[in-house]
Amino acid sequence: MTASYDVIVIGSGAAGLTAALALAETRRVLVLAKGSLTGGSTAWAQGGIAAVLDAGDTFEDHIRDTMIAGAGLNRLETVEFVIENAPASIARLIDLGVPFNMDRDTLHLTREGGHSHRRIVHVDDATGWAVQEALLRAAEANPNVTMLPGRACIDLITGRNAAKYSGSGRVWGVYALDEATGKVEAHVARATVLATGGAGRVYQFSTAPRGATGDGIAMAWRAGCRVSNMEMMQFHPTCLYNLETKNFLITEAVRGEGGHLINPSTGERYMAKYDPERMELAPRDIVARANDDQIKRFGLDYVHLDISHQPAEFVKAHFPNIDEKLTSLGIDMTKEPIPVVPAQHYTCGGVLIGLDARTDLPGLWAAGECTESGLHGANRLASNSLLECFVFGEAAASDILAAWDEMDDPPAIREWDESRVTDSDEEVVIKQNWTEIRRMMWNYVGIVRTTKRLERAAHRIDLLAQEIEDYYGSFRVTTDLIELRNLHQCADLIVKSALKRHESRGLHYILDYPETDPVARDTVLIP
Numbered sequence: 001m002t003a004s005y006d007v008i009v010i011g012s013g014a015a016g017l018t019a020a021l022a023l024a025e026t027r028r029v030l031v032l033a034k035g036s037l038t039g040g041s042t043a044w045a046q047g048g049i050a051a052v053l054d055a056g057d058t059f060e061d062h063i064r065d066t067m068i069a070g071a072g073l074n075r076l077e078t079v080e081f082v083i084e085n086a087p088a089s090i091a092r093l094i095d096l097g098v099p100f101n102m103d104r105d106t107l108h109l110t111r112e113g114g115h116s117h118r119r120i121v122h123v124d125d126a127t128g129w130a131v132q133e134a135l136l137r138a139a140e141a142n143p144n145v146t147m148l149p150g151r152a153c154i155d156l157i158t159g160r161n162a163a164k165y166s167g168s169g170r171v172w173g174v175y176a177l178d179e180a181t182g183k184v185e186a187h188v189a190r191a192t193v194l195a196t197g198g199a200g201r202v203y204q205f206s207t208a209p210r211g212a213t214g215d216g217i218a219m220a221w222r223a224g225c226r227v228s229n230m231e232m233m234q235f236h237p238t239c240l241y242n243l244e245t246k247n248f249l250i251t252e253a254v255r256g257e258g259g260h261l262i263n264p265s266t267g268e269r270y271m272a273k274y275d276p277e278r279m280e281l282a283p284r285d286i287v288a289r290a291n292d293d294q295i296k297r298f299g300l301d302y303v304h305l306d307i308s309h310q311p312a313e314f315v316k317a318h319f320p321n322i323d324e325k326l327t328s329l330g331i332d333m334t335k336e337p338i339p340v341v342p343a344q345h346y347t348c349g350g351v352l353i354g355l356d357a358r359t360d361l362p363g364l365w366a367a368g369e370c371t372e373s374g375l376h377g378a379n380r381l382a383s384n385s386l387l388e389c390f391v392f393g394e395a396a397a398s399d400i401l402a403a404w405d406e407m408d409d410p411p412a413i414r415e416w417d418e419s420r421v422t423d424s425d426e427e428v429v430i431k432q433n434w435t436e437i438r439r440m441m442w443n444y445v446g447i448v449r450t451t452k453r454l455e456r457a458a459h460r461i462d463l464l465a466q467e468i469e470d471y472y473g474s475f476r477v478t479t480d481l482i483e484l485r486n487l488h489q490c491a492d493l494i495v496k497s498a499l500k501r502h503e504s505r506g507l508h509y510i511l512d513y514p515e516t517d518p519v520a521r522d523t524v525l526i527p
Contacts, residue, residue: 005030005146007400008173008189010153010216013042014128014386015368016195017135018393023400024144030187031139032151032176034211034479038132041197041209041369042386045128046251046321047112048120049093049390050383051086054109057117059083066384069114069283070377071506072520073229078374081355082384082391089390090121096134099123110318112252112382114283120383125251125319131386150179152479153196153215156223156364157186163412169224171363172410177477184416184477190407191400194220194359194366195393198347199490201483204442206344207239207249213483214490216370220351221489221527225360228372228524229349230490231498232507234380235447236345237261237287240338241302242329250305250322250340252382255280257318259307261291262337265298285379285507288342292447295341304337342447346385348376348507349497352524357396363407365400367392377520378506424475430484433464437484437491445495449510457495464488497523 005028009016012033020029033039052062062083067074090107094100100121101108109118123130139145154175159168161175173188196216200208221227238255240248255261260269261280274290275282282290291303307315312334316323319333326333350371357365357373368389375388444457468488472481501508503517 005187005189007191007193008032008187009193009195010174011040011195011197011368012037012136012147012149013040013195013197013368014131014135014389015393016193017139018390019193019195019367019397020145021135021138021142022394022397024142026401027144029145030189031145031147032153032174032187033147033149034152034215035150035179037136037147037149039209039211041128041212042389043129043132044207044209044249045131045386046125046249047253047383048110048122048127049090049386050115050119050381051090051121051387052083052119053087053090053107053121054117054119057119061116062119065114065116066375066381067377069379069381071379071516072377073505073522074377075374078355082375082388085391086387089387089394092390093131093134096138098130098134110253110256112256113281113287114381120253122253124321125253126321128386151176152179152482153219154184154477154482156192156219157188157413158223158361161414163414169361171223171361172413174219175416177479177482179479182476184418186413186415188410188413190363190404190410192364193396193400194351194364194370195368196370198350198369199487200344200347202438202441202487202491202494203233203344203446204438205239205341207236207247208344213486214347215483215486216366217350217493218486218489220359220361220364220366221493223361223364224527225364226352226524226526227350227493228352228522229378229497230493230525231501231523232348232376232378233344233494234284234346234348234507235288235342237284237291237342238305238340239343241341242339245325245329247343248325249345250338251319252284254305254307254319254322257307258310259305260309261287262304262306263294263298263300264302264304264337265300270294283379284345284382285509288447289509291340291342302339302341305340306337307333308335308337346380348372348378348380353392355395356399357392358399365396367396378508418476421474421476424478424481426471427480429467429471430480433468434480434484434487436460437464437487441491441494445498447509449498449508451499451510451512454495454499458499461488461492461495465492493525496525
């Protein structure tokens with residue numbers, strides 16, 4: 001089955017729906033989502049959105065904080081572009097009905113690690129969910145937006161998939177598996193927007209949702225796009241340590257509102273050893289390494305995050321969802337510390353894009369966590385991620401509309417060919433390879449790295465490559481197989497990037513090269 005729309009958006013989170021709504025004013029848009037429409041990372045974002053809205057704050061301050069957190073690897077023009085567009089993005093969200101917390105007649109602003117001012121607008125501690133709901137409401141009400149959940153995208157459609165074959169890298173849409181029927185459909189359009197999120201599930205411990213398997217990054221790479229800075233994987237310092245509940249994030253704002261990090265063995269508040277000036281408000285890479293060091297040095301399972309010295313009513317008012325979750329697990333955060341561990345949290349690298357959200361391939365734009373726009377550099381500043389989604393979702397839509405008359409209509413595209421494959425009778429292979437990749441990446445390509453461990457990871461990735469390709473070439477695709485193929489591809493890109501960077505900078509901390517080079521350079525891989 002081949003369906004034709006004006007624009008295809010792959011992903012139903014903040015970046016994808018922002019682009020879709022902007023495009024839908026004049027174009028017919030198809031939004032494809034793997035699993036449910038709310039299954040991406042947007043709904044999980046607790047903290048908020050960074051924007052200069054207070055008279056005592058300035059764009060220059062926000063730009064400086066972002067550059068400092070990014071260890072100088074950020075592209076200044078991108079940082080300026082995103083931060084200067086932040087107030088307009090917040091205004092659009094208010095128009096969509098996002099119920100941001102208020103302080104009398106103005107927006108309530110909180111502060112998070114790395115920020116020099118209170119500039120985080122939020123909806124309690126569940127900002128992402130409120131944003132996701134508002135965007136979905138608007139998209140569902142728009143007659144020009146069609147949303148198809150349950151579509152696992154396999155590969156981008158280019159000239160080589162046209163009925164009249166060509167070597168053109170021009171993108172015409174995507175092949176996607178209908179998860180309900182098991183059939184593969186060709187979705188065809190003049191323009192395609194990748195908004196597929198990050199690759200967090202390449203790691204054994206991650207705060208990312210189940211579907212964060214780097215699909216967009218892997219598809220773009222296979223089609224011919226460059227990727228940049230894939231070694232810059234952010235680890236959140238404070239993921240709840242609990243055997244019943246995995247991947248529950250304790251927001252940065254708990255530290256922003258006075259939470260202390262304490263060694264449960266010694267009772268010491270230890271951040272003064274790692275960053276005496278900023279303490280718990282240091283950027284995430286510093287805090288994550290500190291937590292990792294304490295856990296390894298003292299043989300701990302976790303460290304403590306304690307905000308029980310604040311008034312109980314203050315804690316419950318600021319963190320109602322976290323309080324409710326912890327209470328259900330028998331933890332009273334108003335009276336006792338929270339056990340936390342670091343976990344993979346955000347993919348700072350990705351598909352290389354410009355300020356217009358264009359990738360290297362004609363017909364393909366990208367926005368959000370699947371990209372490397374230059375905003376985050378070597379470490380994402382807290383609450384800049386949702387902001388990036390809104391600004392680049394808008395940028396992609398604007399550029400597509402501006403270039404519309406120059407774009408050709410799609411050619412006839414070949415249907416997906418399943419004539420030489422059968423149903424798998426070896427699903428255990430997928431589970432085994434998935435588990436092996438995630439454990440290997442956690443142990444060898446984690447918070448602190450060495451060249452020897454990276455080389456071991458590269459060797460194992462190479463060993464798995466042929467096995468996964470043989471499996472993919474022999475059996476009908478399933479969502480698990482699509483994700484395994486993409487996870488493997490992203491793991492390979494992360495390790496190759498990490499081996500190319502002979503310095504420690506931001507999130508890439510390698511014991512063999514502890515110094516930071518005087519000049520910051522992107523790690524760009526070319527297909």
